[in-house]
Amino acid sequence: MGGGLTNLEIDEKEGYVLISVNPKIYPVDVVLSAAYLFTEKNYVLLDGDPKDEIVVEIRPKEKDDLKRIGMEFNNELIEYANYAVSTIKNEKLREAIIQRVMLTNSGEKISSPQEILKRWEDSENKDVRE
DSSP states (O other), rough: SSSEEEEEEEEETEEEEEEEEOTTOOOOHHHHHHHTTTTEEEEEEEEEEEETTTEEEEEEEEEOHHHHHHHHHHHHHHHHHHHHHHHHHHHHHHHHHHHHHHHHHHSSSOHHHHHHHHHHHHHHHHHOOO
């Protein structure tokens, strides 16, 4: 694949674009999220080794500009990668906000979002049993 982030190969005759993705830059979950977005208008195939190289083949269901499709896919990779990074960065802040809300409302300290979810599930199950 070389040192690049992605590599585009277009086959106009066969009607597909191959995109080689570096999983060290774009993890599998990011590639899957970007690929899913393209499934409405395209057939999308994934192949490769998720530790070395992920190959995405996109075949439009109707005639379309293959280069544009490949470039849009690259843009989606960036968007989903950015979202993943932002989610990780904001996780501690969300936990602190949830904990503060729960402390304010219940007067007791909650240690994690998982504990909040468990308490919520327990209360939902309690309502169902009654």
